[in-house]
Amino acid sequence: MPFGSLERPSLGLGLLQAQLQRAGMPCDTRYLAFAFADAIGIDEYLWLSRELPYTAFAGDWLFTEALYGPRPQADAAYLDAVLRRDWRLDEAAIARLLALRRSCRPFLEHCLDAVPWERFDVVGFTSTFEQNIASLALARQLKARHPALFVVFGGANWEATMGRELHRRFPCVDAVCSGEADHTFPALLAALDEGRSPATVRGIVHRHRGRSVATPPAPLVRDLDALPIPDYEPWKRDREASSVGAVAATMLLETGRGCWWGAKSHCTFCGLNGGSLAFRAKSPDRALEEIRHLREHYEINFFSAVDNILDMAYFRTLLPRLAAEPPGMTFFYEVKANLSAEQVALLAAAGVTTIQPGVESLSDHVLKLMRKGTTALQNVQLLKWCREHGVRPEWNLLYGFPGETAQDHADTLALMDAIWFLDAPSGYGPVRLDRFAPYHEDPAAYGMTNVRPMAPYPYLYPFGRDSLDQIAYYFDYDHCDADQPLPDPGPLVERVRRWMADEQRGALRLLRDGEDSLVVDDRAPAGPRGLRLHGWQVAAYDACDRVRTRDGLARMPALAHVGADQLSSFLDACVAQRIMVRNRDQHLSLAVASPARAWLAASDHDAIEAAA
Ligand code: SF4
Numbered sequence: 379m380p381f382g383s384l385e386r387p388s389l390g391l392g393l394l395q396a397q398l399q400r401a402g403m404p405c406d407t408r409y410l411a412f413a414f415a416d417a418i419g420i421d422e423y424l425w426l427s428r429e430l431p432y433t434a435f436a437g438d439w440l441f442t443e444a445l446y447g448p449r450p451q452a453d454a455a456y457l458d459a460v461l462r463r464d465w466r467l468d469e470a471a472i473a474r475l476l477a478l479r480r481s482c483r484p485f486l487e488h489c490l491d492a493v494p495w496e497r498f499d500v501v502g503f504t505s506t507f508e509q510n511i512a513s514l515a516l517a518r519q520l521k522a523r524h525p526a527l528f529v530v531f532g533g534a535n536w537e538a539t540m541g542r543e544l545h546r547r548f549p550c551v552d553a554v555c556s557g558e559a560d561h562t563f564p565a566l567l568a569a570l571d572e573g574r575s576p577a578t579v580r581g582i583v584h585r586h587r588g589r590s591v592a593t594p595p596a597p598l599v600r601d602l603d604a605l606p607i608p609d610y611e612p613w614k615r616d617r618e619a620s621s622v623g624a625v626a627a628t629m630l631l632e633t634g635r636g637c638w639w640g641a642k643s644h645c646t647f648c649g650l651n652g653g654s655l656a657f658r659a660k661s662p663d664r665a666l667e668e669i670r671h672l673r674e675h676y677e678i679n680f681f682s683a684v685d686n687i688l689d690m691a692y693f694r695t696l697l698p699r700l701a702a703e704p705p706g707m708t709f710f711y712e713v714k715a716n717l718s719a720e721q722v723a724l725l726a727a728a729g730v731t732t733i734q735p736g737v738e739s740l741s742d743h744v745l746k747l748m749r750k751g752t753t754a755l756q757n758v759q760l761l762k763w764c765r766e767h768g769v770r771p772e773w774n775l776l777y778g779f780p781g782e783t784a785q786d787h788a789d790t791l792a793l794m795d796a797i798w799f800l801d802a803p804s805g806y807g808p809v810r811l812d813r814f815a816p817y818h819e820d821p822a823a824y825g826m827t828n829v830r831p832m833a834p835y836p837y838l839y840p841f842g843r844d845s846l847d848q849i850a851y852y853f854d855y856d857h858c859d860a861d862q863p864l865p866d867p868g869p870l871v872e873r874v875r876r877w878m879a880d881e882q883r884g885a886l887r888l889l890r891d892g893e894d895s896l897v898v899d900d901r902a903p904a905g906p907r908g909l910r911l912h913g914w915q916v917a918a919y920d921a922c923d924r925v926r927t928r929d930g931l932a933r934m935p936a937l938a939h940v941g942a943d944q945l946s947s948f949l950d951a952c953v954a955q956r957i958m959v960r961n962r963d964q965h966l967s968l969a970v971a972s973p974a975r976a977w978l979a980a981s982d983h984d985a986i987e988a989a990a
Contacts, residue, residue: 379503379512380485381427381437382411384420384617386628389684390504390533392608394563400606401564403571407612408493410516412620414485418478420622426478427508433810433852434465435834436475437508442838444482445515449840456837464833482515489516495524500567502555504533511838514548521550528552528570532559535851537652540813543848545583546590547841554583557653558635560605562596598654602635603664607671614676629678631669631709633696634659634685639714643749645736646824647776649812649851650686657687662695669700673707682710687736690714693721700728710734715773716756719763719924719975726767726974735760737773737803740793741786742961747779748809749816754793755925755966758959761800762966766974771801775874777867778808780825780857784865789961791873796959797968799884799901802877808867811853821855828856886957888919888969895919897957897969909955914940915948922958922967923975929963 382388391407398405415423430436439456442449461467461475495501501520503513517529532555536544541554553576555562562581569579576584581596599605608630617623638657640648660668673679688711689696700707701724708731715735717725725733737757739745745752757773764771777787811817811829821829830843831850839849857864884901895916900906911919917936931937932945949965952958959966 379505379509379516380411380414380441381423381508381512382409382506383427384411384415384423384622385625386630386682387608387610387613388504389608389630389632390559392610392613392630393560393605394502395612396606396609397560397564398567399609401568403564403567406498407609409613409616410489410492412616412622413488413492414481414512415622416620417485417488418481420625422474422478423622424625425474430467430471431465432507433832433834434460434467435508435838436461438511438838439834440475440479441482441511441515443479444486445511445518446840452837452840456834460834460837482512486516486519490519490523495520495527498527500528500530500570502530502532502563505531505535506533507535509533510535510544514544514550518548518550530555530563530566532556532563534652538814539848540851542583542590542592543845545585547839547845547849549585552585556581556583556592557596558599560599595653598656598658599635600658602632602658602660607668608632610672610676626680627676627678628680628682629672629676631672631681631683632660632685633665633668633683633692634687634689637687638690639687639751643751644816645750646748646816647779647809647812648816649814649818652814657689659685659689659691662692662699665692665696666699666703669707670703679707680710681707683712686712688713693724697724697728697730703729705729708732712736714752715750715760716752717760717763719759719766722760722763722767722769723974726769730769732770732772733764734772737761737771738776739779740775740790741782743786743789744777744779744782747781748776753925753961753964754789755959755961755964758793758797758800758968759924759966761797762968762970765800765970766972768974772804773801775803775806775870776809777806777870778864780864782864787865787867787870790870793959793961794873794877796956798877798880799886802880802883803874804878806871806874806878811855813851813853818853822858825858826855827858829853830855886969887972888967889972899955899957899969901956904956909957918945918948919952919958919967919969922952922965923971925964925966927963928965931965 395405395407426437457472461472503517505513520527521529529551530553531551536554537556541556545551545554553566562579565579566576566582569576576582577593580593583590583592636655636657637651640651640655641657669681708729710732711730712734715737736750738748738750740754740757742754761771811826817824817826830853831846832852832854835846835850839846886901887898889896889898895911897909914937918931921931921934928949932942937945953960957968959968
């Protein structure tokens with residue numbers, strides 16, 4: 379349902395379609411979002427789903443009238459409090475939304491007429507992000523017109539307590555699959571088919587004597603290799619039948635679930651994994667089989683991996699094999715930011731052209747507050763190696779962590795200036811309090827108080843506060859310590875915006891010139907200029923390609939003959955010339971090797987294995 383993505387299929391639907399086929403249960407999947415995009419126009423759909431902030435929930439709000447009937451006071455309050463005040467939408471945008479709202483009821487009528495619902499016993503909705511209200515609106519009308527239909531909901535919006543409360547509030551929903559539904563949904567259908575109660579299936583919320591009852595949680599799927607390859611045929615069919623075909627398509631790929639870092643040190647703000655933090659990955663054989671199948675079947679060469687974090691074992695297994703595949707396939711992966719140069723080179727060789735590294739901050743203190751397990755200079759060295767190997771890093775800069783200080787902002791601003799020529803963040807914003815995150819589990823321990831569902835929820839769900847506490851995924855909060863308010867984010871935000879908008883950032887390149895190195899600097903205001911490094915300076919600057927302490931440098935055999943004062947003066951000069959950054963006793967060269975260092979020479983494979 380709207381506002382699902384148009385350019386990519388739904389992994390959940392693709393998996394369940396294939397799983398049911400495997401179990402011999404006839405099934406069809408409908409991507410009704412295409413019909414809504416056709417009705418309102420692709421530009422309007424993309425504006426709503428890509429440009430408006432998703433935590434404003436404008437897409438969900440559009441369908442509230444279709445779900446609840448006219449509520450002029452609630453609507454006026456939403457427009458004022460959420461869109462005008464919090465998100466500063468102008469009157470033109472509000473008018474645009476109001477006009478789009480008129481398409482919701484006709485669209486639902488179309489959904490009721492376009493599918494032969496009487497041929498089905500069960501209809502399941504997947505709901506993530508802003509799909510909830512449109513899905514509920516259709517479910518309600520479906521149930522009214524076809525009372526025998528058994529309606530099931532699942533997806534991230536229905537996990538755990540959220541699903542239980544939504545089920546309690548919406549009688550048109552017969553059952554909920556909470557969490558991973560690979561086995562629970564087919565098991566629920568089998569139970570219904572055999573006349574058994576849903577109570578016999580784990581991971582289900584169902585109705586018993588008018589009350590919502592949850593069965594014990596289902597175990598996590600341990601063996602991802604045993605899952606079927608997703609069936610995206612219905613997405614292809616519905617996409618081709620719509621006018622949306624012009625939007626570039628992306629193939630979705632799942633090679634892992636959960637997060638190995640979070641299982642060790644859960645980042646304080648992260649609720650991404652819900653109740654499925656334990657890390658599991660497909661074997662390299664299975665992953666490669668799936669990639670080849672999807673490529674051949676759908677003829678789409680760009681794969682976006684849904685994995686929350688790349689399996690580090692893949693640096694030894696899957697990625698070298700992808701590097702040996704025929705050229706043409708490219709990939710997106712989310713990665714932990716403390717990769718080695720060799721690993722970044724291997725990503726590039728394997729066709730991973732875009733990554734989302736968990737950079738989040740350029741302050742050591744803030745990274746520690748969020749338990750990220752990286753340092754600011756490790757983040758910078760990753761951005762540098764990405765530039766060197768042509769990998770695009772899409773990263774976020776977050777601020778507003780409890781405990782953050784004015785010094786953290788000053789450190790961030792200074793580092794930002796030094797690395798201005800590298801990739802700016804793709805997004806920025808204050809840290810959120812999300813369900814399933816450590817912040818949500820124990821807000822007081824982190825100095826968070828007055829935790830409450832984010833401002834839009836009361837306008838989307840006309841229930842009391844207790845209910846909204848169960849339904850919400852995003853929360854607002856206050857800081858406990860009024861004596862130590864957070865620093866004003868204004869200057870940071872202003873500088874990030876400028877960085878993101880600046881298309882003339884210059885470059886800082888490292889070239890070889892015989893035995894010497896040449897640092898070519900065409901950044902403003904100093905550039906263009908060239909700085910020549912001789913003799914041991916070349917070794918020192920090269921060694922700082924990755925973060926090094928001064929003492930670590932002094933111990934290197936190639937620098938053993940260099941006096942301590944000489945080395946310190948050289949490092950001071952590099953920092954002064956802005957070709958190196960220093961953080962306490964750590965140093966990092968900034969110039970980007972051109973051409974890229976040949977990390978993948980045969981002799982380096984051992985190094986890659988050791989690093990992995
Ligand atoms: S933010 Fe990323 S690394 Fe941290 S727990 Fe979440 S998924 Fe894992």
